[in-house]
Amino acid sequence: MSETTMDEGHISNADEAGQGHEATAVATESRETTKSAAAPAADERLAYRSIFQRMFVQPEIGAIIGVIGVWTFFWAVSLNFGTAGQTQNWLDTASTLGIMAVAVSMLMIGGEFDLSSGANTGAMGILFILLIKEVGELGGLGISIWFAVPISFAAALLIGYLNGKMVERTALPSFIVTLATFFILRGLKLGMSKLLTGQISVTFTDEASGYDFWQPIFAGEWIRNEHIWNSRDIFYLGFAIGGAILLALSMCEMHFVRRETKSAAGFPVLGAGAAGVGVAIFLMHTTDGVNANALAAAVLGVSVLVGLIGLGMWRYEPVESPGGIRLTGKINMRIAIGVALVGAAILASFAIDSDNAETLFFPFTVQGLRVVLMMALGGAGFTLLTWAANLALRVNPTTKLAVSTIMAGAIVAFGFVIRASAEATKFRTELFSVFMFAALGIFVWSVMSVRFKERRSVDDGADALGMKGLGLGIFMLVLAVILRHLFVTQDELDAMVNPARFSVRMLWFFAFTAVMAYLLARTRFGSWTFAVGGNAQASRQVGVPAARTKTQLFMIVSGAAWLVGMLLAFRLSSLQAGAGDGEEFEFIIAAVVGGTLLTGGYGTAIGASFGAAIMAMSLVGIQSARWNTDWRFVFLGVILLLAVIANRYIRDQATATRR
Amino acid sequence: MAERALLELENISKFYGNIIALEGVSTKVNAGEVTCVLGDNGAGKSTFIKILAGVHQQSEGSIFLNNEEVMFSSPRDALNGGIATVYQDLAMVPLMSVWRNFFLGAEPTKGFGPFKWIDQQKAMTIAKDEMAKMGIDIRDTEQPVGTLSGGERQSVAIARAGYFGAKVLILDEPTSALGVKQSGVVLKRIVEARNQGLAVIFITHNPAHAYPVGDRFLILNRGKSLGSYDKDDITQQELTGLMAGGQELQELQQELEEAISGVKKT
Numbered sequence: 001m002s003e004t005t006m007d008e009g010h011i012s013n014a015d016e017a018g019q020g021h022e023a024t025a026v027a028t029e030s031r032e033t034t035k036s037a038a039a040p041a042a043d044e045r046l047a048y049r050s051i052f053q054r055m056f057v058q059p060e061i062g063a064i065i066g067v068i069g070v071w072t073f074f075w076a077v078s079l080n081f082g083t084a085g086q087t088q089n090w091l092d093t094a095s096t097l098g099i100m101a102v103a104v105s106m107l108m109i110g111g112e113f114d115l116s117s118g119a120n121t122g123a124m125g126i127l128f129i130l131l132i133k134e135v136g137e138l139g140g141l142g143i144s145i146w147f148a149v150p151i152s153f154a155a156a157l158l159i160g161y162l163n164g165k166m167v168e169r170t171a172l173p174s175f176i177v178t179l180a181t182f183f184i185l186r187g188l189k190l191g192m193s194k195l196l197t198g199q200i201s202v203t204f205t206d207e208a209s210g211y212d213f214w215q216p217i218f219a220g221e222w223i224r225n226e227h228i229w230n231s232r233d234i235f236y237l238g239f240a241i242g243g244a245i246l247l248a249l250s251m252c253e254m255h256f257v258r259r260e261t262k263s264a265a266g267f268p269v270l271g272a273g274a275a276g277v278g279v280a281i282f283l284m285h286t287t288d289g290v291n292a293n294a295l296a297a298a299v300l301g302v303s304v305l306v307g308l309i310g311l312g313m314w315r316y317e318p319v320e321s322p323g324g325i326r327l328t329g330k331i332n333m334r335i336a337i338g339v340a341l342v343g344a345a346i347l348a349s350f351a352i353d354s355d356n357a358e359t360l361f362f363p364f365t366v367q368g369l370r371v372v373l374m375m376a377l378g379g380a381g382f383t384l385l386t387w388a389a390n391l392a393l394r395v396n397p398t399t400k401l402a403v404s405t406i407m408a409g410a411i412v413a414f415g416f417v418i419r420a421s422a423e424a425t426k427f428r429t430e431l432f433s434v435f436m437f438a439a440l441g442i443f444v445w446s447v448m449s450v451r452f453k454e455r456r457s458v459d460d461g462a463d464a465l466g467m468k469g470l471g472l473g474i475f476m477l478v479l480a481v482i483l484r485h486l487f488v489t490q491d492e493l494d495a496m497v498n499p500a501r502f503s504v505r506m507l508w509f510f511a512f513t514a515v516m517a518y519l520l521a522r523t524r525f526g527s528w529t530f531a532v533g534g535n536a537q538a539s540r541q542v543g544v545p546a547a548r549t550k551t552q553l554f555m556i557v558s559g560a561a562w563l564v565g566m567l568l569a570f571r572l573s574s575l576q577a578g579a580g581d582g583e584e585f586e587f588i589i590a591a592v593v594g595g596t597l598l599t600g601g602y603g604t605a606i607g608a609s610f611g612a613a614i615m616a617m618s619l620v621g622i623q624s625a626r627w628n629t630d631w632r633f634v635f636l637g638v639i640l641l642l643a644v645i646a647n648r649y650i651r652d653q654a655t656a657t658r659r
Numbered sequence: 660m661a662e663r664a665l666l667e668l669e670n671i672s673k674f675y676g677n678i679i680a681l682e683g684v685s686t687k688v689n690a691g692e693v694t695c696v697l698g699d700n701g702a703g704k705s706t707f708i709k710i711l712a713g714v715h716q717q718s719e720g721s722i723f724l725n726n727e728e729v730m731f732s733s734p735r736d737a738l739n740g741g742i743a744t745v746y747q748d749l750a751m752v753p754l755m756s757v758w759r760n761f762f763l764g765a766e767p768t769k770g771f772g773p774f775k776w777i778d779q780q781k782a783m784t785i786a787k788d789e790m791a792k793m794g795i796d797i798r799d800t801e802q803p804v805g806t807l808s809g810g811e812r813q814s815v816a817i818a819r820a821g822y823f824g825a826k827v828l829i830l831d832e833p834t835s836a837l838g839v840k841q842s843g844v845v846l847k848r849i850v851e852a853r854n855q856g857l858a859v860i861f862i863t864h865n866p867a868h869a870y871p872v873g874d875r876f877l878i879l880n881r882g883k884s885l886g887s888y889d890k891d892d893i894t895q896q897e898l899t900g901l902m903a904g905g906q907e908l909q910e911l912q913q914e915l916e917e918a919i920s921g922v923k924k925t
Contacts, residue, residue: 522776524766527759534752541750543735543764601754 124565266314273307
């Protein structure tokens with residue numbers, strides 16, 4: 001920290017300082033202070049962290065990488081994961097799990113646990129059904145859904161309130177208190193079901209008054225087959241390509257040093273590149289032959305490179321002398337091992353017969369084993385090559401370009417092997433394209449790094465613009481994915497067997513996550529949640545109502561349990577007395593996978609929702625990969641372990657090295 | 660009645676059952692002055708702070724704030740009266756950002772009704788600015804408090820107290836866990852706060868830290884006051900001697916010398 005002037009002019013401020021400040025006075029003064037403080041050598045210990053390094057320490061980043069990784073994994077190893085039908089499948093599982101995971105993660109950030117949350121979901125569903133059910137002998141109350149909804153909601157809030165109050169009054173760990181609530185609810189569910197209906201499950205009726213109004217709210221569906229839109233692919237491609245271009249431009253903007261004066265010399269080059277990209281996409285879209293497509297792909301690759309260099313000439317500071325290639329022994333060794341591993345992966349793919357459809361004693365089929373071998377060996381090889389590239393970057397950009405070129409070459413080779421040896425079109429076309437794009441990206445990025453200066457200092461203007469572009473780009477990509485999943489073209493419809501039904505449940509999930517994320521990040525309640533979880537005593541000392549905040553958190557969890565109870569009741573139309581029991585640990589696992597700290601004070605709502613998505617994808621993905629589902633918990637356990645280690649690393653980075 | 664200082668204590672005593680934690684302690688602190696409370700472990704310093712901070716209530720004696728006799732029933736009560744306490748454990752949440760910690764419990768909000776949200780921009784600007792006044796440049800107020808050094812954390816706490824309109828600032832052993840340089844930084848902040856017109860009560864067991872910044876010294880020993888001295892009336896040596904209870908220190912010195920010479924012989 002800088003120990004600059006401290007005695008100047010503060011005495012005259014004494015009165016003001018004593019009584020709090022006018023915002024305007026502060027604003028003008030702060031501008032002066034920041035100006036003087038932001039002088040070049042503000043703090044010699046403050047190393048510059050690029051935007052990517054800073055993004056990497058966001059608490060959600062582990063879960064985001066996990067979502068992408070798990071999705072890609074199952075997309076690669078199964079035939080139908082990634083289709084609308086399977087997406088609907090895992091989103092459905094993720095919805096009920098995710099609503100609870102988000103609520104539970106808020107409570108965990110506040111430093112408490114709720115072991116009754118799982119049983120509570122079932123209890124709310126059963127309570128609701130018993131309220132509206134009209135059964136002969138003892139039966140339910142048979143009241144209107146219009147009354148049953150608010151009554152059951154009030155009951156849920158009451159349970160949360162009692163949980164919170166009991167934890168506060170007894171000062172016992174919430175683990176114990178809510179364990180008691182869990183048993184009480186569990187017993188009540190079974191007892192009441194048997195007492196009132198004589199069965200261990202309660203069945204829903206659609207005769208209760210108000211059903212027609214409430215059914216679409218809690219169980220409405222969007223059947224994809226009914227929504228044909230033949231121009232879908234044009235919009236899909238438009239958004240996807242636009243989004244990808246925006247992402248690339250924003251990353252350049254945040255990564256390279258801006259020129260003092262922009263140079264118009266780059267425009268023609270940029271224009272040529274853009275035109276080339278346009279032509280290539282048009283060619284790809286209109287032609288069908290393999291050779292024509294290969295030509296178009298080559299045009300695309302060159303155009304992207306030319307276009308980005310044009311952009312750089314226009315906007316960014318060039319590198320004077322990038323230096324020659326200097327490979328050290330360390331780098332060479334990693335390249336050698338990396339290339340050898342990729343080679344081994346290629347060999348493995350040839351060694352195992354791609355026509356063999358037998359199931360091994362292991363949960364894998366022969367094909368599964370082949371894919372896993374290829375991915376493990378290839379993954380290890382590419383990791384080593386990435387490592388070599390990072391080491392090379394420390395030498396100079398040219399050396400990195402050399403290593404990256406080798407890596408891109410290995411990726412291309414791997415892609416061609418996949419295309420040659422795979423039977424399914426998915427591997428032959430889609431996975432192949434993914435590999436080609438990855439190779440192109442790595443190569444182009446290294447070329448840019450050699451030609452243009454990478455930023456080593458702060459530039460808030462560039463970062464602000466870049467973040468906006470990044471946000472818009474991601475939004476466009478998401479929009480493209482949504483379009484593709486919600487609408488169907490006639491061709492697709494003809495080839496399809498099962499319709500995908502997107503349920504309103506996922507909207508509840510998204511909305512709930514958004515509201516909770518807002519509460520947590522932008523309101524006093526959110527701040528207090530972090531505070532009571534991070535240091536309860538400290539927050540009490542500064543006047544945070546710790547007990548009230550915690551009680552409200554318990555009420556949020558039980559409110560979420562009510563919502564899930566409603567969704568379950570309307571979906572299943574019949575609930576077992578044991579519904580939801582034991583799921584509380586899945587909620588906690590999802591929250592932890594999403595980056596929530598078990599000991600409180602750290603985490604995000606969005607992260608928890610991604611954690612739920614990872615778990616749901618794994619459960620559904622294992623089925624669609626046709627693996628033996630008996631092993632699914634092994635998979636979940638491994639994911640939990642990896643997630644906890646990754647999150648711990650991210651948290652250490654975020655809290656220890658930022659000075 | 661004569662004009663009193665901003666905060667005056669008269670014959671404060673505190674009994675826990677039959678234990679006398681504090682007996683007949685008097686001192687005063689003016690705006691723009693530093694009163695140091697010195698004492699060895701178990702001298703009653705903690706009890707003294709807790710009475711002023713409203714955590715405990717005195718058994719006997721009176722506290723005058725702004726010429727009015729007051730009795731603080733809770734920490735919130737003392738805070739509302741303008742007495743802010745910076746505890747040794749800092750009352751900070753290490754995983755939360757600087758600005759969130761700065762405004763914790765009193766976040767500025769925008770909007771109305773249930774749709775209030777935190778005015779983040781304002782909060783960050785003010786936090787940064789108040790820290791700059793303390794001579795600490797925090798480039799990124801989003802960084803967690805846990806990444807700050809001990810001295811910087813003390814500064815956040817002091818700046819926070821000043822910003823929220825404290826008239827009296829109580830610092831509980833702010834230098835005890837710090838290195839030499841960090842202690843120096845915190846001592847500067849104390850002078851800074853005093854210059855801004857705050858009345859500062861600085862609790863410490865280190866006379867070398869207290870003497871340079873203090874205007875008045877209250878020495879406690881085993882729950883009793885050994886007197887309240889103005890700076891002109893006492894030297895650092897006398898202060899150190901008084902603090903350890905004169906006699907005892909001499910004995911200790913003698914024992915030490917004997918021990919050292921014993922080591923040399925063998």
